[in-house]
Amino acid sequence: xxxxxxTNGPADLSQSRFLKACRGEQTDATxxxxxxxxxxxxxxxxxLRKKNTILELIKDPALATEVTMQPIQAFDLDAAIIFxxxxxxxxGMGLQLEFQKGEGxxxxxxxxxEADVRALRQPDPEEFLHFTLDAIRLTRKELDPRGVPLIGFxxxxxxxxxxAVEGGSSRNRVLVKSMMMNRPDLWDIMMTKLAKLAGDYxxxxxxxxxxxxxxxxxxxxxxxxxxxxxxxxxYSKLALDIAATAGVPVIHFGTNTSGMLPLxxxxxxxxxxxxxxxxxxxxxxxxxxxxxxxxxxxxxxLFAEWPALEKRAKDVLDRAAGRPGHIFNLGHGIVIETxxxxxxxxxxxxxxxxxxxxx
Amino acid sequence: xxxxxxTNGPADLSQSRFLKACRGEQTDATxxxxxxxxxxxxxxxxxLRKKNTILELIKDPALATEVTMQPIQAFDLDAAIIFxxxxxxxxGMGLQLEFQKGEGxxxxxxxxxEADVRALRQPDPEEFLHFTLDAIRLTRKELDPRGVPLIGFxxxxxxxxxxAVEGGSSRNRVLVKSMMMNRPDLWDIMMTKLAKLAGDYxxxxxxxxxxxxxxxxxxxxxxxxxxxxxxxxxYSKLALDIAATAGVPVIHFGTNTSGMLPLxxxxxxxxxxxxxxxxxxxxxxxxxxxxxxxxxxxxxxLFAEWPALEKRAKDVLDRAAGRPGHIFNLGHGIVIETxxxxxxxxxxxxxxxxxxxxx
Numbered sequence: 001x002x003x004x005x006x007t008n009g010p011a012d013l014s015q016s017r018f019l020k021a022c023r024g025e026q027t028d029a030t031x032x033x034x035x036x037x038x039x040x041x042x043x044x045x046x047x048l049r050k051k052n053t054i055l056e057l058i059k060d061p062a063l064a065t066e067v068t069m070q071p072i073q074a075f076d077l078d079a080a081i082i083f084x085x086x087x088x089x090x091x092g093m094g095l096q097l098e099f100q101k102g103e104g105x106x107x108x109x110x111x112x113x114e115a116d117v118r119a120l121r122q123p124d125p126e127e128f129l130h131f132t133l134d135a136i137r138l139t140r141k142e143l144d145p146r147g148v149p150l151i152g153f154x155x156x157x158x159x160x161x162x163x164a165v166e167g168g169s170s171r172n173r174v175l176v177k178s179m180m181m182n183r184p185d186l187w188d189i190m191m192t193k194l195a196k197l198a199g200d201y202x203x204x205x206x207x208x209x210x211x212x213x214x215x216x217x218x219x220x221x222x223x224x225x226x227x228x229x230x231x232x233x234x235y236s237k238l239a240l241d242i243a244a245t246a247g248v249p250v251i252h253f254g255t256n257t258s259g260m261l262p263l264x265x266x267x268x269x270x271x272x273x274x275x276x277x278x279x280x281x282x283x284x285x286x287x288x289x290x291x292x293x294x295x296x297x298x299x300x301x302l303f304a305e306w307p308a309l310e311k312r313a314k315d316v317l318d319r320a321a322g323r324p325g326h327i328f329n330l331g332h333g334i335v336i337e338t339x340x341x342x343x344x345x346x347x348x349x350x351x352x353x354x355x356x357x358x359x
Numbered sequence: 360x361x362x363x364x365x366t367n368g369p370a371d372l373s374q375s376r377f378l379k380a381c382r383g384e385q386t387d388a389t390x391x392x393x394x395x396x397x398x399x400x401x402x403x404x405x406x407l408r409k410k411n412t413i414l415e416l417i418k419d420p421a422l423a424t425e426v427t428m429q430p431i432q433a434f435d436l437d438a439a440i441i442f443x444x445x446x447x448x449x450x451g452m453g454l455q456l457e458f459q460k461g462e463g464x465x466x467x468x469x470x471x472x473e474a475d476v477r478a479l480r481q482p483d484p485e486e487f488l489h490f491t492l493d494a495i496r497l498t499r500k501e502l503d504p505r506g507v508p509l510i511g512f513x514x515x516x517x518x519x520x521x522x523a524v525e526g527g528s529s530r531n532r533v534l535v536k537s538m539m540m541n542r543p544d545l546w547d548i549m550m551t552k553l554a555k556l557a558g559d560y561x562x563x564x565x566x567x568x569x570x571x572x573x574x575x576x577x578x579x580x581x582x583x584x585x586x587x588x589x590x591x592x593x594y595s596k597l598a599l600d601i602a603a604t605a606g607v608p609v610i611h612f613g614t615n616t617s618g619m620l621p622l623x624x625x626x627x628x629x630x631x632x633x634x635x636x637x638x639x640x641x642x643x644x645x646x647x648x649x650x651x652x653x654x655x656x657x658x659x660x661l662f663a664e665w666p667a668l669e670k671r672a673k674d675v676l677d678r679a680a681g682r683p684g685h686i687f688n689l690g691h692g693i694v695i696e697t698x699x700x701x702x703x704x705x706x707x708x709x710x711x712x713x714x715x716x717x718x
Contacts, residue, residue: 109437258619278617298582304541307520
């Protein structure tokens with residue numbers, strides 16, 4: 001990364017590897033970042049967590065900035081992603097969120113009835129998510145001299161709805177799917193609010209300084225293509241249409257989407273993120289090579305000893321074949337116990353080997 | 360179903376709807392059965408469970424027969440599946456299995472070290488799984504007069520290995536994938552034993568009277584196509600090759616396989632089972648229409664009110680387009696709280712509507 005002159009305001013990183021790849025332009029090497037790259041696998045993060053809950057880290061802009069920068073200081077990553085979570089936006093709608101130890105996130109007043117749906121507020125992210133917007137502004141000051149762009153993100157309407165209705169994680173998602181199937185009228189009200197919230201939040205993050213945005217639909221792969229097309233796609237599209245007004249590249253990511261990639265693409269996004277359950281070359285062929293792609297190493301591969309990990313990383317890069325518009329990433333977030341040394345080696349290897357694949 | 364004459368030995372059900380569809384032959388209506396059709400959503404089953412643990416029901420041939428017959432008595436299903444579980448075979452290898460309340464299955468001595476792998480026995484299913492083989496013999500006597508064929512089944516090597524190594528269910532399957540990536544030598548020993556066990560067990564069930572066999576690879580969709588092809592497919596193929604010697608149709612089922620259906624097919628099986636994460640017509644086109652398919656309604660759809668459920672069942676049948684070789688099923692097992700009345704309506708609707716799709 002070249003050092004930028006920031007004496008005259010924010011840096012222009014439009015020619016950075018990551019932004020060029022988001023636009024489908026050729027780069028000297030494949031850019032790489034890793035979902036959940038700031039997190040518990042790093043000792044620096046665990047140290048901060050001793051004194052702070054997750055929500056405390058997220059809601060203190062200085063601490064969120066510190067966490068965001070930890071992997072950037074440790075590894076040669078091509079992008080930072082603001083340390084935040086997909087769930088705090090639900091607090092602005094009136095839901096009571098708690099991260100319980102060992103239980104994961106819990107919503108104490110889940111959305112189950114018509115009254116619950118109608119009571120959901122349509123919040124203004126500029127007001128109630130100011131902590132993340134402030135963290136973005138602070139982080140940009142740290143990142144600009146390094147020439148590293150910053151990603152802002154939001155949960156997608158279906159993934160947010162799953163948490164809001166189920167009240168936490170859920171094996172079969174019977175409650176959220178039941179509302180979708182049996183009360184399409186309520187579903188429409190809730191999903192429209194969630195789509196506007198996600199879209200507005202992404203735009204606000206771009207205004208605060210995020211140079212790329214990502215919509216996370218982590219749970220969308222629990223749906224059939226039929227349900228996705230009829231009950232989710234219109235709302236993801238609304239969120240992505242709003243986000244597109246920010247004028248920065250938008251990545252649209254989901255897991256378990258191998259059987260419905262054309263629908264994910266139809267919903268929108270400049271870059272499509274794919275998980276590891278499909279070969280990258282096959283996914284890219286389905287999407288068409290003019291659409292940039294992000295992915296797609298199984299996060300658990302990072303538990304392999306280096307020769308096995310190298311082989312699998314090489315396989316992903318070989319399938320991308322040095323084509324412009326590939327952003328290397330995992331197929332989902334880094335797993336908690338991941339060996340840090342493997343992360344370092346992987347990031348360096350992606351740059352080194354991908355250079356050799358350029359014409 | 361026509362009543363069969365069983366005075367001269369076991370009934371020949373080769374012309375039943377289900378067996379014809381397994382061979383890709385045209386039938387008057389689409390045959391239907393439902394994964395986990397005997398289970399907790401039925402009051403009759405819950406009644407038996409009050410006095411018996413799951414393992415007690417499985418290991419008592421008379422009780423296993425009674426449970427197997429419960430959905431056959433309640434619904435117009437085209438096949439029964441023996442009441443059993445994929446995990447008891449692991450006991451024959453030396454693993455200590457327990458179904459803990461609310462926790463699901465637990466293996467008290469999971470396979471973690473080289474010594475653990477080498478200590479795994481290669482058991483003879485005829486000996487240590489005699490209870491299920493006896494249950495198959497008993498159940499056939501109940502089913503033959505009704506003209507309903509019986510399915511025997513086994514877990515596939517990777518799904519069995521996941522339980523054996525993780526010791527229970529697991530979010531990321533770090534331990535089993537780590538052994539696969541880092542100790543291919545041990546992996547080969549364990550997977551070869553599991554493949555032989557699965558294959559032998561399927562053959563034993565056919566000999567005892569099962570007219571169709573199913574290999575369940577419920578967790579295979581956590582793998583990348585790369586891992587599946589190199590580290591799992593050869594062992595699934597070994598199990599399926601052994602099963603094929605029984606001379607009855609074999610169904611090969613996995614979930615989350617949308618991105619690697621050709622590899623699942625390459626491993627073997629006369630019928631390929633697909634989950635709901637891909638449209639049935641697209642899956643069938645990938646597999647080729649000469650391969651019979653089984654699937655693929657989202658089990659949670661059974662929580663819909665009838666008009667919505669009917670619409671989705673119709674969509675699956677319309678995508679099958681009345682082609683020979685479609686077996687209607689859910690994309691995975693019935694969910695515990697499923698409304699019984701919807702099961703009845705669904706089974707009847709599949710028969711009624713699919714008749715109208717025949718040329």
